[in-house]
Amino acid sequence: MKFIVAVIKPHKLDQVRDALTAIGVHGMTVSEVRGYGRQGGHTEIYRGAEYQVSFLPKIKIEVAVDDASVERTVEAIEAAAKTGQIGDGKIFVYDLGRAVRIRTGEQNEEAL
């Protein structure tokens, strides 16, 4: 099993969700995070004073999939989240040791 973490631009969330649903991935966790890579931040000005805002709002999606689905999941996220501009984000793939469905007690692949 693999645990896929994707940090994407917030407005791409719906598109990524639809793409994942289309390939059969039906569960995910989404959180609002801040971050930057090469995008850097921006400057805000209030009453003549400049404020450097380095951390930009992003969305982090976490989804657990079985090994067979990893490749198409990563491709689906990449295609849906891409705009071509800096700040599109990154996808990380972790090994997942164990998974449990709390309601039923199903383990590992059955829990996904």
Next chain:
Amino acid sequence: MRAARYPVRWRPASQGTKGGKNMLETWGRRAVAAALAASALVWASAAQAQEGIDSGDSAWILTATALVLFMTLPGLALFYGGLVRANNVLSALMHCFSIACVASVLWLIVAYSLAFGDGGGANALIGGLGKAFLAGVGKETASGSIPESLFFMFQMTFAIITPALIVGAYPERIRFPAMILFSAIWLIVVYAPVAHWVWGGGWLADLGAMDFAGGMVVHVTAGVSALVLAKMLGGRRGFPSELRPPHNPGMTMIGACMLWVGWFGFNAGSALTAGGDAAMAMTVTHISAAAGALAWAAAEWVRFGKPSLIGIVTGMVAGLATITPASGFVGPAGALAIGVAAGLVCQWFTGLVKQTMRIDDSLDVFAVHGIGGALGTLATAFFATAALGGFGLAEGVGALQQLGVQALGVISVAAWSAIASFVIIKLVQALVGLRVSQDEEIEGLDIVAHGERGYDL
């Protein structure tokens, strides 16, 4: 000089005390209920302005009182609340609210009497204690054409908002006991005497200083004291290079809008009558607000590339602060000029204080209120003249002569505010300490001083 047993509002000698009142309106109201002779008698006594409570005037000033209280609660509170960091929002609201309560009580106990009472031999400088606890003032006691208890209340709302303005100098780092103690002493030692000098029959009133609604009494006192306090307190952690921006500009705008509406009570209410004086004061107030907002936004657009929401509402406040002393004396065209000047000059001063002088007057109290009030007070000497669309200076007084009086007023009020504030701050520092620790400042005053969080995210 008339005995200042009752509050004296400056009016040019060429204007009758009730000359602005619409005679037809008075006639129409009285004629319905009374015989012709009684109507004529009531009309004549209304024109005297010292006898009899007028229900029309009272109704307006009752309303104006509520409007001015609304400016502080919650107008100013929200305005400041949005400008601080999220973990300090409650403390900004708390500062304004608690000052409102403290000032109200002190106004009753002693400050009203000091401001508007008869000081006997010392009346040039301060009132006496004869009206402490509103002694001798009953339901029928009149002050001009309104009940004195109403005049007391209306003036109280000014006494509330003035120390509340100073909140902008010290957010995010002042100790709560220090804030309360400073505000309480300041009200008695700075606000009450200055109010007495200008409005309570003191020496500036004797000289004919023109301050319709508080350019000197409210804005110069608060602005200068704020600057002194900000300097002595020291800046916020990270000032000036690593500050956090305002956490909720939308909240600030909501508060600013309440200030605009409430200011109608502040300036138009200072006419103390319901009629042409109040209406014209409202008109010039509004024009100056709009002009100040546009001027500030335009200047920002040019200087920084974008007109901001916080900028445009700040320009509006600058326009309002600047028109305040002039609001009973200038015409609408003059108000337009005053508003534009306010938007540009006050913006320039925000940069001067923060970037050049390196003083963390965090929410720009001096630049907007101190400079605005001073600018408006001086501008009154010119824009009150008939030539510039005003309603006239005192008989025999020219613009330059009046300018001298206005300048003397601004300088003396500023000097007294600065010196007294310095002493009060030293005292407060010795008694309770001024500033929270750096760790406390990082955590935020909401949790540290009040045990609460503004947002549950």
